[in-house]
């Protein structure tokens with residue numbers, strides 16, 4: 001059964017086109033807002049563990065600040081280079097809080113990992 005935990009307050013979430021680092025249950029995450037929607041990705045880049053939450057947004061991607069690998073914020077798939085992946089986690093809003101479900105990083109195919117409204 002899915003277990004939702006508080007990630008941050010909605011007021012603390014990044015503004016449009018921005019990313020931030022945030023922690024939930026000891027796990028470091030990259031929270032991004034693109035096209036008005038929030039996405040939570042694993043914070044550690046698969047290249048050399050750069051902190052994606054210290055990177056930036058380009059189009060629909062989060063760009064790693066260390067060597068500029070980029071990942072689609074919805075699917076976690078890399079745009080540059082090919083065939084890399086970071087986990088993306090389901091989000092939902094509950095009142096003024098943003099909740100995350102850390103047990104099931106997935107949603108790669110159906111795009112269901114973005115914030116549920």
Ligand code: FES
Pocket residue numbers: 045046047048049050064065066067068069
């Ligand atoms: S550590 Fe992210 S691109 Fe190198």
